[in-house]
Amino acid sequence: MESDPFLKAKAVRLHPSAYPLQGDVEISGSKSLTNRALILAALSDPTVLASTDTTPFENANPDVADRSVADSSVADSSVADSSVADRSVADRSVADRSVADSGRVSVVHGVLHCDDSHWCIGALESLGIQIGVNGTTVTVGGCGGRWANQEAAVFTGSSGTLSRFLPPALAAGTGTYTLRASEQMSKRPVGPLVDALRALGTDIQYLGSDGYYPFVLNARGFHGSEVQVPGNVSSQYLSGLLMAAPLAQSPLTIRIENDLVQPAYIDLTLSLMREFGVEVDRVADERGIGFRVSPQRYRPETVTLEADASTAGYFFALAALTRGRIRVVNLDARTTQPDIALLDVLERMGARVVRGAGWTEVHGPQQLRGGFSVSLHEFSDQALTVGALAVFADGPVTVTDVGHIRKHESDRIAALHACLERLGVQMTEMEDGFTVTPGLVSPARLATFDDHRVAMSMALIGAVIPGIELEDPGCVSKTCPDFFSRIQNIGVGVEVVERRPSS
Numbered sequence: 001m002e003s004d005p006f007l008k009a010k011a012v013r014l015h016p017s018a019y020p021l022q023g024d025v026e027i028s029g030s031k032s033l034t035n036r037a038l039i040l041a042a043l044s045d046p047t048v049l050a051s052t053d054t055t056p057f058e059n060a061n062p063d064v065a066d067r068s069v070a071d072s073s074v075a076d077s078s079v080a081d082s083s084v085a086d087r088s089v090a091d092r093s094v095a096d097r098s099v100a101d102s103g104r105v106s107v108v109h110g111v112l113h114c115d116d117s118h119w120c121i122g123a124l125e126s127l128g129i130q131i132g133v134n135g136t137t138v139t140v141g142g143c144g145g146r147w148a149n150q151e152a153a154v155f156t157g158s159s160g161t162l163s164r165f166l167p168p169a170l171a172a173g174t175g176t177y178t179l180r181a182s183e184q185m186s187k188r189p190v191g192p193l194v195d196a197l198r199a200l201g202t203d204i205q206y207l208g209s210d211g212y213y214p215f216v217l218n219a220r221g222f223h224g225s226e227v228q229v230p231g232n233v234s235s236q237y238l239s240g241l242l243m244a245a246p247l248a249q250s251p252l253t254i255r256i257e258n259d260l261v262q263p264a265y266i267d268l269t270l271s272l273m274r275e276f277g278v279e280v281d282r283v284a285d286e287r288g289i290g291f292r293v294s295p296q297r298y299r300p301e302t303v304t305l306e307a308d309a310s311t312a313g314y315f316f317a318l319a320a321l322t323r324g325r326i327r328v329v330n331l332d333a334r335t336t337q338p339d340i341a342l343l344d345v346l347e348r349m350g351a352r353v354v355r356g357a358g359w360t361e362v363h364g365p366q367q368l369r370g371g372f373s374v375s376l377h378e379f380s381d382q383a384l385t386v387g388a389l390a391v392f393a394d395g396p397v398t399v400t401d402v403g404h405i406r407k408h409e410s411d412r413i414a415a416l417h418a419c420l421e422r423l424g425v426q427m428t429e430m431e432d433g434f435t436v437t438p439g440l441v442s443p444a445r446l447a448t449f450d451d452h453r454v455a456m457s458m459a460l461i462g463a464v465i466p467g468i469e470l471e472d473p474g475c476v477s478k479t480c481p482d483f484f485s486r487i488q489n490i491g492v493g494v495e496v497v498e499r500r501p502s503s
């Protein structure tokens with residue numbers, strides 16, 4: 001994969017286009033679907049017949065030359081400038097890859113190439129999973145939950161999905177695994193998931209602070225018929241438990257202890273599990289809501305992933321901000337990805353949205369409307385996008401119910417506050433949200449907090465106001481490595497103003 005020229009810069013300056021931004025863009029595959037599909041494919045049982053024409057591994061054609069994966073070595077996380085080193089996309093030669101046995105494989109089309117998916121591929125490979133990559137098609141030889149490497153050091157990088165989905169998938173099998181994450185991910189909570197796994201009989205010893213990566217996981221299979229997990233910190237704990245639950249020897253009911261943030265991600269999990277042949281029952285009784293999963297085997301499948309609705313959001317916002325017109329040619333607004341709901345906010349702000357068959361187009365208004373409050377509980381990855389749009393509205397915009405984003409890649413509410421403060425824009429912080437009051441914007445150099453969504457959202461402001469610089473633009477590689485090239489292609493000027501010594 002050709003590396004984007006802006007990834008290695010120390011800082012970039014953005015130059016607004018003299019014209020409204022117009023264009024058709026094709027967005028890469030969904031991060032959330034990519035990491036789910038890779039893990040479910042890895043869990044699939046090669047002895048179960050696929051519903052489609054899944055090919056044996058020998059006949060797949062993994063183009064090894066095309067392949068680059070994150071350097072998942074644990075040593076990476078101790079490099080001084082860890083924010084950069086942790087996400088390095090190093091080329092790892094797979095020329096001597098040996099072919100799997102005669103079992104059947106899964107084929108995942110439309111895979112997103114980004115740090116999160118490369119960490120996922122690297123982690124699965126360190127567990128002995130056979131993976132071939134040919135462009136955006138990835139071939140995975142499943143293990144049926146019986147990992148080939150029963151003792152392994154696994155690195156999950158800064159990927160929340162991988163870091164929360166993999167431990168249950170390991171715990172459901174057997175073996176001893178040392179799990180490490182990037183410095184950033186090691187500050188994001190994993191305690192509620194670990195507690196649930198311990199309640200199911202997994203022995204887990206933290207290596208650093210309790211409740212956080214790194215830890216050693218001694219897997220012994222799931223024991224017990226019921227487990228509780230809180231939903232108010234992250235929906236990813238529940239998604240991880242759900243994906244692993246069919247591997248248990250007996251039925252398992254997973255109950256949600258309290259409010260569930262971003263519930264649509266659970267629906268994404270369940271629908272992909274269904275594609276791989278596993279059904280889950282919903283439970284709603286006097287004890288609350290939950291899911292009952294009976295023992296089942298995932299079958300190898302051929303699946304095609306949708307474009308990433310979260311990334312598409314930045315392009316919809318660019319049209320809205322510049323009185324432009326941008327069509328995302330490969331995303332249907334009927335997607336079940338939660339972030340598509342940004343379109344409703346854009347309509348509320350005066351944009352016109354055209355929902356086509358397989359595509360979605362946004363036309364920006366003369367003036368964005370403000371003067372409202374919106375809950376982003378269900379699609380909080382767009383909170384900073386809405387924060388950036390609000391800067392240009394005709395009245396204050398309040399975003400509520402997103403307290404959990406303080407525990408994402410950065411404390412996102414505080415990060416937005418720091419950026420807007422530097423730009424001279426007034427923002428009031430609440431524990432679980434914020435209000436942006438539009439005003440004059442002064443050009444400034446902004447820190448991006450090693451958070452791809454801070455960088456991409458602040459780039460939206462730079463697409464309108466001259467003189468905005470972003471530090472560490474490479475952090476976008478977590479989910480959209482070619483973000484700056486993409487916005488340049490539709491007319492936003494991007495200039496490297498400071499290089500890293502080695503680039």
Ligand SMILES: O=C(O)C1=C[C@@H](OP(=O)(O)O)[C@@H](O)[C@H](O)C1
Pocket residue numbers: 031032033160161233234235236239261262265380381404
């Ligand atoms: O399951 C998923 O794919 C995701 C769940 C959400 O995380 P939380 O539930 O931790 O907020 C979301 O923010 C993240 O980008 C992707």
Ligand SMILES: C=C(OP(=O)(O)O)C(=O)O
Pocket residue numbers: 158159160161162381408409453479
């Ligand atoms: C929160 C995010 O990522 P994750 O939790 O998957 O690391 C995100 O992509 O905004």
